[in-house]
């Protein structure tokens with residue numbers, strides 16, 4: 001499948017915990033109670049993680065869908 005990148009606008013996280021509840025293999029809450037995308041690298045103000053399986057895309061899309069402030073995005077990698 002095409003590669004995708006998860007983009008997390010961490011600075012706007014409101015600490016609800018929904019992403020970590022629905023996709024704990026990818027998301028956890030850090031010591032500041034903000035969501036942390038495991039293994040992500042910082043790109044400017046955002047955090048990004050490349051994924052390359054349908055399973056990863058599906059579970060992270062669920063996390064994106066439940067995020068109340070819409071700060072998780074799945075983008076096709078260029």
Ligand code: SF4
Pocket residue numbers: 012013014015016017018019020034035063066067068069070071072
């Ligand atoms: S679902 Fe969104 S607002 Fe809630 S903890 Fe995760 S990134 Fe933050």
